[in-house]
Amino acid sequence: MRIPPRYTQRAAMTVLGGATFLTLVILVFIIVFVFEKGLPVISFNFLFSNSEDMGRAGGIFPTLIGSLLLPLLAIIIATPLGICTSVYLTEYTRESRMTRVIRFGTDCLAGIPSIIFGLFGFIFFVTTLGMGWSILSGGLTLAFMILPTIIRTSEEAIKAVPTSYRQVSYSLGATRWQTVKKVILPNALPGILTGVMLGIGRSIGETAAVIFTAGSSLRLPGSIFDSTRTMAVHFYILAREGISSENAYGTAATLIIAVLLVNLTAYWLMHLFISKRS
């Protein structure tokens, strides 16, 4: 028996719409759940006072610092490296088997689970190089974790710049570097920045790689050789150990807000550049 198309259409729309609705409900529920118990906990005191009693009481200020410093260090290292690499690969070399292999390699590395980077960072930076659990170890590990992503997104952004722009620039007597500096990079900037923002967002939320390289000290770090605890790690520890669920919710809410802010900034920046150009 053949069902008339208008019924299958209606059925399909119901099923698909239901699935979409379910998805959105779940995702919204997660945010609401955390914010409901977590937002009330957030106060100036909470954010800016030190932790007491192993996190059972007090604020999360040291973890705020940790969540700030680690991604910062990672970005400082990874961004120039990533942009230079992608510029070199797209503008200074020809498309060949070598570039395809490199691209495949960076794709693979972008997919490696963060725990493996944590393993590497622990054995190489913390132990072998003797840096110990520190901001330095954590920052370096995170930098290498986000480097493949930055390389790939920058490459995509550079490739998206129309060839005609390059032709025009060269035909006006520009050198390769002048073309890159004045035409290609400014136009690829939104895409590149998005990749950087994604890297920051990922670093803030990262736990597995951080806990094994930066440690989990609740003391305010005095130098990059000191251990530090990020909000994500703090939240994990509080949740796992069942200590102060109130602070756990508060930390989670702060964490989510931080990540959302970073991503929203990324969207806003992209919007800004696109409208400036056209």
Place this chain on the structure above:
Amino acid sequence: MKLIGEKGVQRILSFTAFSALTALMLIALFIINEGLPFIFKYGIINFLSSSDWRPQSGMFGIFPMVMATLWVTFGAMVIGAPLGVAGAVFLSEFVPRPVMRIIKPIIELLAAIPSVVYGFIGVMVLAPFIRSYMGGAGLSVLAGSIILGIMILPTIISISIDSIMAVPQSYREGSLALGATTWQTTHMVTIRAAKSGIIASIILAIGRAIGETMAVIMVAGNSVKIPHSVLDSVRTLTANIALEMSYATGLHRQALFATGVVLFVVIIILNSIASLAIRKKIAKK
């Protein structure tokens, strides 16, 4: 810049590029170097198929963990893929464009939520629910699959939407002009055209699910046991590495690196399949 000149700039750029790529390569080689000797010494078959994980006695069979990863990942795919693809299809074909343009970024924002938060929800909400209504400890394969499935939804939805939007409008118009309904056009023409992109998104999501550590540690139970039902508590490969890393030494540590190598290889295979799928799409064009 006049001080450095064109040649100088090229040299600096090539130096940085090679340094970055070399560093990345060294990381890969380091892991392989730490893990491969163990695999040769212990035997790959033994490693993968033995169920005895007793590091103190020098036994390193990761079969229970392999099974755990397989069950949890498969479960995540069963939950996440249909929901994700359905959502993507609905949002791109049955919802006005402007509405989709608002919802898609929101879903992508949700992808940025740290995995520990997902794990937390799993522990506080999902696991008790499973414990009350289905039995078992609550911290189980089921909990892990559901949480992972939810975590990979934004990836699948976002990339699938992109693939569906990339299908030329002329395909749809041709079908509609022949009197097909929107749904008929969608499932007979549009989805078929976007197939490779959608599949690539699922493969990518599987890769993420396999590599997920924190959320799984929090909700899957972490006992070293071959799962026989979805309510069993299990420990995935990634959880195993995370839980034992801080105190593992010697052969034990090498075994963890070897686990890392196994994960590495799996990811590379998945990536190759995904890029083959994408290349087939480009070739067909």
Place this chain on the structure above:
Amino acid sequence: MNSNKFDIQGLSVYFQKEQLLRSIYLKVPLHKILGIIGPAGSGKTTFLRALNRMNDLEYGLVVRGLVLFDGEDIYRPEYDVVALRKRVGMVFALPVPLPMSIYDNIVYGPRLAGINEKSRLDVLVEKSLKAAFLWDEVKDRLKTSGMRLSGGQQQRLCLARVLAMEPDVVLLDEPCSGLDPISTAKIEEALTELKKEYTIILVTNNTKQAARISDITAFFLMAELIEFGPTEIIFTAPRDKRTNDYITGRFG
């Protein structure tokens, strides 16, 4: 003094197995408009791009023969390509305004060459836009984006951009192919004025355009230069039957 800007001797261009240009011999005199006509695929654009070495950007193109610019072989290994392109400018078939303001578009080239004083740049902008017959239309909105202009205006902007470099030669590759008749007329008017100070080489698929404004015409067919000479002669009494067939519309 040699009054030929370009002296091309035996220019051949190959791409993999195919030969895009067969042994072209051509002299381009000073302060004249050279029109290059011929059907699609005849090698006109390849020839044009050989004159400012834009072909270098394509991987796999091989160039043989001599291209003398003011008596110097531009394919000599030590020849400064960047300097060449400053003296031999190019307008492409599709208008390509860079995503910047009109002002920044025009001064892009001069800034690269090191000119930075605002007063000098302002003078350059006005002079170039006037020469491209665009000044009156945009003089009040120099800071607005070049991408907001109409197609015809964008193409004149591209012409002005080239003129701001104060080159010796202006190459144009089918510049009016996407434009309406009024914009086309404005560009032709501009070129006719410009030849007093510059040497112009114009590739066009519109034979009437060549008849209208070029002093000399060259006819390319299937990678060869079939015939060239003063425009009146080419269009009234061509030597080669193929030229006649093309001009009268029998093919192409």
